[in-house]
Amino acid sequence: MSAFIRPDLQAFAAYSAHAITDVQTQPARVDHLDTNESSYDLPTPLKEKLAWEYQQVIQANRYPDGGHEELRAAIANYASQAIAETKLRVTANQVTVGNGSDELIRSLLIATCVGRSGSILVAEPTFSMYKVLAQTLGVDVVSVGRDAATFEMDLAAADTAIATATTPVRMVFMVSPNSPTGNGLTPAELDWLRNLPTDILVVVDEAYFEFSQASTLAEALNRPNWLITRTFSKAFRLAAHRVGYAIAPSEIIAILEKVRLPYNLPSFSQAAALIALRYAPDILTTVAEVQTERDRLWQALQSLPGLQTWPSAANFLYCRPTTQRLDDLFQQLYARGTQIRQTGGGLRITIGTPAENERTLANLHQALES
Numbered sequence: 001m002s003a004f005i006r007p008d009l010q011a012f013a014a015y016s017a018h019a020i021t022d023v024q025t026q027p028a029r030v031d032h033l034d035t036n037e038s039s040y041d042l043p044t045p046l047k048e049k050l051a052w053e054y055q056q057v058i059q060a061n062r063y064p065d066g067g068h069e070e071l072r073a074a075i076a077n078y079a080s081q082a083i084a085e086t087k088l089r090v091t092a093n094q095v096t097v098g099n100g101s102d103e104l105i106r107s108l109l110i111a112t113c114v115g116r117s118g119s120i121l122v123a124e125p126t127f128s129m130y131k132v133l134a135q136t137l138g139v140d141v142v143s144v145g146r147d148a149a150t151f152e153m154d155l156a157a158a159d160t161a162i163a164t165a166t167t168p169v170r171m172v173f174m175v176s177p178n179s180p181t182g183n184g185l186t187p188a189e190l191d192w193l194r195n196l197p198t199d200i201l202v203v204v205d206e207a208y209f210e211f212s213q214a215s216t217l218a219e220a221l222n223r224p225n226w227l228i229t230r231t232f233s234k235a236f237r238l239a240a241h242r243v244g245y246a247i248a249p250s251e252i253i254a255i256l257e258k259v260r261l262p263y264n265l266p267s268f269s270q271a272a273a274l275i276a277l278r279y280a281p282d283i284l285t286t287v288a289e290v291q292t293e294r295d296r297l298w299q300a301l302q303s304l305p306g307l308q309t310w311p312s313a314a315n316f317l318y319c320r321p322t323t324q325r326l327d328d329l330f331q332q333l334y335a336r337g338t339q340i341r342q343t344g345g346g347l348r349i350t351i352g353t354p355a356e357n358e359r360t361l362a363n364l365h366q367a368l369e370s
């Protein structure tokens with residue numbers, strides 16, 4: 001490899017969401033239940049509104065609104081609705097938007113760690129992009145484990161890790177509910193986060209907020225070192241448009257605005273997110289169905305011998321085979337047309353349509369019996 005490339009980058013594999021290797025049988029049809037997207041496309045009338053925006057409003061020759069003014073105000077309004085009883089309101093200057101929340105994670109790493117000694121702390125298994133993005137920026141990752149039964153972060157290990165890290169921990173990433181394990185923040189984890197020194201940024205990733213309806217937003221608004229990230233890629237059914245956002249005190253947001261690329265969010269994606277917020281009740285109708293289906297599938301998986309399944313507050317379930325090899329089960333499911341994610345020593349299954357979930361269940365049944 002050329003000497004001009006950073007040696008540490010040569011060892012990495014490029015990120016691939018759909019890593020399927022060594023499949024003997026290619027299934028005729030595949031249910032894509034491996035990336036936690038919605039199984040439902042946008043309703044046709046909303047797609048038509050978006051097409052109209054493109055034809056009548058968006059000027060293809062002009063750069064997008066680089067300050068995302070309208071979208072930030074609409075996000076602030078949407079986020080405020082869920083904390084209405086606190087009388088707190090999110091303002092537009094407490095919001096920044098990214099090309100997916102992945103861009104926000106990268107901006108956060110740049111703002112806290114890049115160019116000086118600094119590391120991040122994660123509790124694994126968790127969302128893999130924190131580590132991947134940190135590594136591509138040369139930022140150290142301090143990793144601690146989770147309780148084997150509840151997946152609560154090992155708080156004692158986290159304290160030790162922070163006290164002994166060779167590069168100071170500048171940021172802690174927590175996902176609530178966590179991917180891939182589905183558990184929300186526990187009272188002990190919340191207390192631990194509250195007691196962190198304010199020179200560590202606390203990031204709570206609420207990508208699955210609409211499914212859990214649990215949030216630390218109201219608390220985060222009163223803390224100088226807390227930031228919430230969310231996304232339009234999951235409950236809002238807009239994964240194709242790559243829109244994520246962060247909410248934090250305006251001082252932190254102002255820094256992130258400096259760090260991001262100019263015109264980071266195409267006009268078409270801004271228009272899509274605005275329509276999604278305007279018609280949020282129509283789009284989020286699928287959330288209740290997913291919650292019901294998740295609980296139904298969880299009940300059904302509980303009774304499958306050879307499988308341990310955890311409860312989930314998100315749009316996916318996490319399980320581990322107790323007798324079969326993990327990779328065998330994964331491959332067998334794929335061969336039967338159910339593509340899920342193998343991660344963290346288990347399998348993460350996205351909740352799909354009722355028909356997809358039926359096939360998931362039937363395929364799991366057969367795969368565990370074979």
Ligand SMILES: *Cc1c(COP(=O)(O)O)cnc(C)c1O
Nearest residue numbers: 100101102127179207231233244
């Ligand atoms: C899916 C997901 C996201 C969303 O990422 P985008 O870049 O906004 O699509 C963020 N965090 C977690 C934990 C996720 O599972």
